[in-house]
Amino acid sequence: MTDYRIEKDTMGEVKVPIDAYYGAQTQRSIDNFKIAQDINQMPKEIIRAFAVLKKGAALTNYEAGVLPKEKCDLIGKVCDEILEGKLDEYFPLVIWQTGSGTQSNMNVNEVIAYRGHVLQGGKLEDKEKFLHPNDDVNKSQSSNDTFPTAMHIA
Numbered sequence: 001m002t003d004y005r006i007e008k009d010t011m012g013e014v015k016v017p018i019d020a021y022y023g024a025q026t027q028r029s030i031d032n033f034k035i036a037q038d039i040n041q042m043p044k045e046i047i048r049a050f051a052v053l054k055k056g057a058a059l060t061n062y063e064a065g066v067l068p069k070e071k072c073d074l075i076g077k078v079c080d081e082i083l084e085g086k087l088d089e090y091f092p093l094v095i096w097q098t099g100s101g102t103q104s105n106m107n108v109n110e111v112i113a114y115r116g117h118v119l120q121g122g123k124l125e126d127k128e129k130f131l132h133p134n135d136d137v138n139k140s141q142s143s144n145d146t147f148p149t150a151m152h153i154a
Contacts, residue, residue, distance in 0.1 A: 005125050018124070021090040022110040023133065029103035033096050040094040042104050047091045049153035050108040051082035053146060054137060061139050071136050074116040087111055101147025109133035 004015040007024040014024045014031075030037075058075040061067035081087050090111045097103040113131040117123075120130045131137060138146075 008127075021087060021114040021118070021124070022107055023114065025103065025106040025133075026093065026110050029093050029097060029107070033094055033103070035094055035096045037092070037094055040096060042091060042093050042095055043154070044085070044088060044091070045154040046104065046150055047088075047108065048083050049150040050104065050146065051079040052153050053141075053149055054108060054112060055079035057139065057141055058137075064140075067136065067139060071116075071131060074119060074131060075112055075137060077119065078112045078115045081115065082108075082111070087115060090115075100143045101150070102143040104150075105138070105141075105143040105146045106133065109137040112137045 003018055005018050006013050007016045007027065008014075009024040011024070011028070014027045016023060016027045020026075055076045058067060058072045058079075062069055062072035078087075091104075091107055093103055093107050110133045113129055113133040113136065114124060116131040117126065117129040122130055
């Protein structure tokens with residue numbers, strides 16, 4: 001049995017730990033930014049601020065009629081788990097990344113989407129997930145805006 005799964009995105013395939021609630025973009029950041037990973041992790045306050053932002057965006061998108069209630073509720077539930085610190089181990093990225101914080105934004109999007117899929121009864125190995133990191137969790141957002149907003153919330 002393997003200890004990883006294969007995730008695929010527009011850049012190709014990447015091996016991701018089998019039980020990780022993140023996908024290809026987070027794994028690529030882990031692989032490409034191996035700079036003092038033991039002491040330079042993104043502060044949890046920023047991750048929790050992203051959860052506040054993602055929950056608020058989901059509610060706004062639901063109210064605007066562009067996100068179904070079931071997906072809005074699921075995003076909110078996972079964001080609450082993030083705020084409670086229950087998913088901290090799935091935010092392994094370091095502070096060394098692009099200025100717009102795209103990697104952290106996508107890490108949060110992937111964790112919300114993948115954890116939400118599992119809460120819906122799905123498996124991390126499923127090729128199609130109930131929540132999509134970009135199309136659902138990041139709907140109506142840009143990492144050029146989300147990272148600075150998360151910093152202000154934190």
